[in-house]
Amino acid sequence: xxxxxxxxxxxxxxxxxxxxxxxxxxxxxxxxxxxxxxxxxxxxxxxxxxxxxxxxxxxxxxxxxxxxxxxxxxxxxxxxxxxxxxxxxxxxxxxxxxxxxxxxxxxxxxxxxxxxxxxxxxxxxxxxxxxxxxxxxxxxxxxxxxxxxxxxxxxxxxxxxxxxxxxxxxxxxxxxxxxxxxxxxxxxxxxxxxxxxxxxxxxxxxxxxxxxxxxxxxxxxxxxxxxxxxxxxxxxxxxxxxxxxxxxxxxxxxxxxxxxxxxxxxxxxxxxxxxxxxxxxxxxxxxxxxxxxxxxxxxxxxxxxxxxxxxxxxxxxxxxxxxxxxxxxxxxxxxxxxxxxxxxxxxxxxxxxxxxxxxxxxxxxxxxxxxxxxxxxxxxxxxxxxxxxxxx
Numbered sequence: 001x002x003x004x005x006x007x008x009x010x011x012x013x014x015x016x017x018x019x020x021x022x023x024x025x026x027x028x029x030x031x032x033x034x035x036x037x038x039x040x041x042x043x044x045x046x047x048x049x050x051x052x053x054x055x056x057x058x059x060x061x062x063x064x065x066x067x068x069x070x071x072x073x074x075x076x077x078x079x080x081x082x083x084x085x086x087x088x089x090x091x092x093x094x095x096x097x098x099x100x101x102x103x104x105x106x107x108x109x110x111x112x113x114x115x116x117x118x119x120x121x122x123x124x125x126x127x128x129x130x131x132x133x134x135x136x137x138x139x140x141x142x143x144x145x146x147x148x149x150x151x152x153x154x155x156x157x158x159x160x161x162x163x164x165x166x167x168x169x170x171x172x173x174x175x176x177x178x179x180x181x182x183x184x185x186x187x188x189x190x191x192x193x194x195x196x197x198x199x200x201x202x203x204x205x206x207x208x209x210x211x212x213x214x215x216x217x218x219x220x221x222x223x224x225x226x227x228x229x230x231x232x233x234x235x236x237x238x239x240x241x242x243x244x245x246x247x248x249x250x251x252x253x254x255x256x257x258x259x260x261x262x263x264x265x266x267x268x269x270x271x272x273x274x275x276x277x278x279x280x281x282x283x284x285x286x287x288x289x290x291x292x293x294x295x296x297x298x299x300x301x302x303x304x305x306x307x308x309x310x311x312x313x314x315x316x317x318x319x320x321x322x323x324x325x326x327x328x329x330x331x332x333x334x335x336x337x338x339x340x341x342x343x344x345x346x347x348x349x350x351x352x353x354x355x356x357x358x359x360x361x362x363x364x365x366x367x368x369x370x371x372x373x374x375x376x377x378x379x380x381x382x383x384x385x386x387x388x389x390x391x392x
Contacts (some may be wrong), residue, residue: 009173014078014089016070016149016302023066026260026299030061033261044272046059048265049145050279056268059260060292066300071292073114081173082150083166086158089113089149090142092174097123097136101203102176103196104167105141108185108209109245109307110267111299111371112140112148114290118377123384134392135385140174142167144186146306148297153306159278163192164274168201177201180388184209184372186310192357194337196325202392205357206384209370212352223349225365230347235348241270245311253305260299267295274370276344286374324337339387341380345369361387 005074027285038050048124078093091113103123120139127133145163146153148387167190171179180203193250195202211234223231244252255264271282271291282291298304339361342348345368353359362381368376 001138004248005137008083009080011173011231014080014149018070022300023326026296027061030057033057033259035131042268045085048269048272051263053265053268056288057264059288060260060264060295064289064292064296066293066296069114069289069296071262072117076083076120081170083173083362084154084162085171086145086154087150087152088145088166088170090140090170091120091265092265093120093124093141096125097125099131099134100124100136100138101154101388102138102174102179103139103190103388104179104181105139105349106167106181106187106190107141107144107147108183109147109310110270110294110298111185112294113143113372114293114297116141117290119373119381120316122377122381126385130204131385134326135389137180137388138176140171140179142170142174144190144307144310146309148301151301151306153304153309156309156317157313158309159318160310161193161197162268163190163310164197167194168197171198171201179202180204180206180391182206189314192336192338195338199336202336204337204339204340206339206387207347208343208372208380209358210348210353212339212349214349218352220368223351224288227349227351230349234349234366238273241303242311242315246315247312249308249312250305256304257298257302260295263299263304266293266304266368267291267298271313271371274345275375276369277344285369286371290374315389337391339363339383341365341372341383343368343370343372343376343379349351372377 034051035054038045043049063359076093078089078091080087080089107113107118122129122131123137124139129189145158145166178201181191181194183310188210191205191207195205211237220231267280270290271286275282297351336358337360338357340348340353340359342364344366350362365379368379372380
């Protein structure tokens, strides 16, 4: 790149181009998988069944075409920059509508920026998708630090607050001084922090798959109805992955980084448990190749370990418990309006969410699961449009 081509902001065009040798290696590893015997008659309650995973692996090896999905991603403008020592990869899709509002979209785990592929068109160009052009957004869709293409991780300390600072700087470099933010899962923790870092710039935060916890002297026995059911579901959830990620993320990462089948099993279990309906296989609510694109991005970038560090940062390094709660910086400042969207699977307890955020819109969709942008993209699009419509 010559001096005339250099962007003074340090932002450079990017395209995904995985070397063919890495795809050949992946295929060979899948073909040479050393399988456990399994437990005859056992179902998902013991983990991913061998018979299911063998069939899925065979599809990944012989039916799934990475190049097709790589090209789909590359059809959108992508860039990389460095902020606070961290490489940041992001999609930047500008709307054809001149009055579009900038919107930062933040994914979770086990997810990637590609979770939002199905909502890019409707959000950025509603006129072409049967919507009101007044609802248009310029979209900035980053890979969270340590996830996928935002590597290598800058080092210890990249928790949600530091991530938020990275994204505030990113939006500043892009020239956006007034914007919204939307996030789910990990993104629902980072998004409020963006508002906390830049309350004069963030017009609103829209969250789904949001978690809120009791702490101090709060009485969980006082909950009733939907809030009680959600608390019980949260309390009884199988959090084995959470404990591994938050306590010993690097130890687990060696197996996941060395075995694509291990990486697949680790992630597809979450797609099964967190998508709706709960009793169905994950591909009944999320396109199977979308799932494999997500897993492929983790595998091809070797980010099983670095993406898990956020759990350690927030649950071990910060050393706060549900008894004491986080410090005040966790909360969204009163000046940033917040919208919460609940899928049928979400376990957001409203009184605790309202304690932590300035909630001005609360929507219970009654359908879809944790991965709403993949399972029910129109539900997410409709609620995002409605929330920001009043804030433009």
